[in-house]
Amino acid sequence: LSLEEVNALSTDAFTRYFAGVLEHSPQYAQAAAAQRPFRSVEDVADAFRAAVQADTESAxxxxxxxxxxxAGKAALAGELTAESAHEQASAGLDRLSPEEFAEFGRLNAAYHEKFDLPYVVCVRENDKGSIFEGARRRLANTPEQERAAALHEISRIARLRVLDLVAGGDGT
Ligand code: GUN
Known part of the structure; x- marks a missing residue:
């Protein structure tokens, strides 16, 4: 859709169209809908960031x-959202060697153990090497730093998903 068409959608249609921008969290599309009209695609992405920022810490x-x-269990079982599957494949995370797969499993486990969260990184802005390196580096963060880092990465993921959905966002 064009930006003009996005601005003209009903709240329900907007929420459905952008439901996948934030993983399993369509409620933010509804909040973003209320921030129209948008003047640019970047404005749309900003609305998602603002909606998350304004939410409670527990949300x-x-x-x-x-x-x-x-490269976790859901990925192996083919249970990812289309967006996540596409992103993980773009960095080759669906084609790790057995050694890489085992190493990534250890990093994911250490990350969960320390932060009680999944390691989230904007895969499309990284490659396999920087994704591994980021996991090791971020394990040294404090929980507060790491919550902020995860939310920053999520806003980058959301931005690229928005660019895919609005004509003129990336070459359409
Ligand atoms: N980065 C981009 N997509 C994803 C995802 O689905 N999961 C995690 N953990 N990080 C991501």
């Missing part, structure tokens, strides 16, 4: 926890 933790582990 923010829920949003982080709505993300599946990268």
């Amino acid at each position: 923010q933790l829920g949003l982080i926890r709505a993300h599946p582990d990268l």
